[in-house]
Amino acid sequence: MYKAAVIGDSASVSGFAALxxxxxxxxxxxxxxxxxxxxxxxxxxxxxxTEPAAALVSDTIAKYRSSKLPSIVLIPAIEGNTGDxxxxxxxxxxxxxxxxxxx
Amino acid sequence: MARLNxxxxxxxxxxxxxxxxxARRGHKLLKDKRDELMRQxxxxxxxNRQLRTEVEQAINEANRYMAVAGSVMQKExxxxxxMLPKQEVELEVSEKNVMSVYIPEFKTKFRTDDSxxxxxxxxxxxxxxxDGAVSALSAVFPKMIRLAEIEKACQLMADEIxxxxxxxxxxxxxxxxxxxxxxxxxxxxxSENERSTTTSLMKVKxxxxxxxxxxx
Numbered sequence: 360m361y362k363a364a365v366i367g368d369s370a371s372v373s374g375f376a377a378l379x380x381x382x383x384x385x386x387x388x389x390x391x392x393x394x395x396x397x398x399x400x401x402x403x404x405x406x407x408x409t410e411p412a413a414a415l416v417s418d419t420i421a422k423y424r425s426s427k428l429p430s431i432v433l434i435p436a437i438e439g440n441t442g443d444x445x446x447x448x449x450x451x452x453x454x455x456x457x458x459x460x461x462x
Numbered sequence: 463m464a465r466l467n468x469x470x471x472x473x474x475x476x477x478x479x480x481x482x483x484x485a486r487r488g489h490k491l492l493k494d495k496r497d498e499l500m501r502q503x504x505x506x507x508x509x510n511r512q513l514r515t516e517v518e519q520a521i522n523e524a525n526r527y528m529a530v531a532g533s534v535m536q537k538e539x540x541x542x543x544x545m546l547p548k549q550e551v552e553l554e555v556s557e558k559n560v561m562s563v564y565i566p567e568f569k570t571k572f573r574t575d576d577s578x579x580x581x582x583x584x585x586x587x588x589x590x591x592x593d594g595a596v597s598a599l600s601a602v603f604p605k606m607i608r609l610a611e612i613e614k615a616c617q618l619m620a621d622e623i624x625x626x627x628x629x630x631x632x633x634x635x636x637x638x639x640x641x642x643x644x645x646x647x648x649x650x651x652x653s654e655n656e657r658s659t660t661t662s663l664m665k666v667k668x669x670x671x672x673x674x675x676x677x678x
Contacts, residue, residue, distance in 0.1 A: 360571075361553040363607075373541065374528050377596045378603055379549035379573065400585050403554045404568060405610040427566055428555065430614035434607070435518050437525045444514060448507070448616070455503050455620040457627075461511065 361402050361428075366391060367409030371436040375407070388415040395419050399429050409436035410443040466644040470651035478648070482641040496626040499561050503619045510612045517609050520602035527595035534589045549573060553607075563622045565615040568607050596607040 365375040369384040376382045381403075385391050391412055396419070398406055406429050407447050413420055413433050433444035453459045468474045532540060550573035557564045 361555050361611075363551055363553055369541075370528065370532060371525065373544050374524055374595045374599050376544045377549070378600055382570050399662050403656075404566065405607065405608075405618040407606065424617050427557070427564060427614070427618070428598055430566065430610040432610045433523050433615055434606075435525065437529055438524075440518055440522060444518065445511075448510060448514060448613075451620040455500065455623040461507070 361404035363405040363407070364403050365407045365434075366394060367434075369414045371409045380407070386412060386415075392419045393417045395423070395431070399423060399426075402409055403429050406428045407430060407434050408432070409434055410441040411436050411438070414441070414443060442452050464640060464643075465647050467650075468644060470648045472652065475645065475652070476643055477649045482638065482645065485633055485637050485641060489630060489638065490631065492626055492630045495561055496623060496630055499619060500565070500621045503616065503623060504558055506612055506616050506619065510609070510616050513612060514604060515610045517602055520598060520605070524595045524598035524602070528597060531589045531591035531595055535590065538591065539588070542556055549677050560615070560619070561622070563618050565616075565618055566611060568611050570604070571608055610670060645649050652658045 362381055364381045364383060365372045366383045366385055368386050372382050372384060383394055385394055391408075394414065395406065395408075399431070408431060410433050413431075423429060423431055433447065435444070437440070449459050449461055452461050466478075468478070552571045552573070554569040554571060556567045556569070558567050559565075
């Protein structure tokens with residue numbers, strides 16, 4: 360059985376604990392990188408990560424982009440939206456179509 | 463275009479003709495695959511964008527509640543309230559094959575039967591804003607799972623479309639023209655050989671006739 364995790368700063372992710380997701384309060388790049396590879400190896404199918412935390416480990420996230428699991432999804436942190444999640448979407452379109460035809 | 467480095471023989475010619483036929487067939491199939499992938503991708507990406515906007519809005523709203531809750535409650539109390547969740551989410555993962563791209567599908571399972579059983583704390587010592595945050599997150603959670611699914615699907619399909627497009631282009635602009643040119647080269651070379659054999663035969667015939675009958 361697979362599980363779902365949330366990574367980010369304490370204030371942004373605490374609420375998800377109530378839903379029954381595994382919550383990891385990490386804000387340091389090295390630790391997040393290690394955490395992600397550990398989660399990926401341990402049956403975590405979905406990892407939600409706050410945009411500021413994701414920005415620190417963008418290489419690691421890019422690495423998992425083409426593997427089937429886990430699905431790493433960017434969510435806004437408590438400070439608000441940085442637009443990184445939407446940007447990733449536009450990148451996917453650009454990759455597939457050749458130019459960004461959204462908007 | 464570069465001609466392939468092969469001997470101009472009938473053997474090679476028939477081999478190349480077969481290769482050209484399968485390259486053309488492959489090209490057509492891959493082009494169809496690319497077009498269909500693209501069609502599906504466009505549908506998915508639209509849903510993805512819609513979903514992401516909704517999820518981001520909902521999480522932002524939950525975060526606003528959370529910020530208020532954090533300001534009226536002590537940090538420790540807040541942490542304690544959320545420390546022991548009642549609920550636990552498990553995911554069932556199956557996969558779906560879309561044009562040979564295997565995309566994951568998630569199904570959620572909750573530990574308790576009632577998926578609304580999310581408040582892991584008594585109501586006495588916590589702010590109402592915390593309830594708001596938790597319920598907002600809980601409301602958006604099914605969408606978040608769908609987002610995880612669809613975002614992964616979009617990424618995998620984008621990869622596959624890129625790969626397929628490269629293959630189509632390689633076939634269309636390199637392999638097929640190369641084969642065609644080589645086939646043309648071999649055909650010309652073979653007919654040239656044939657002509658040269660004919661002329662030398664005629665020449666020999668002339669010489670033989672001249673020798674035996676003194677024809678001019």
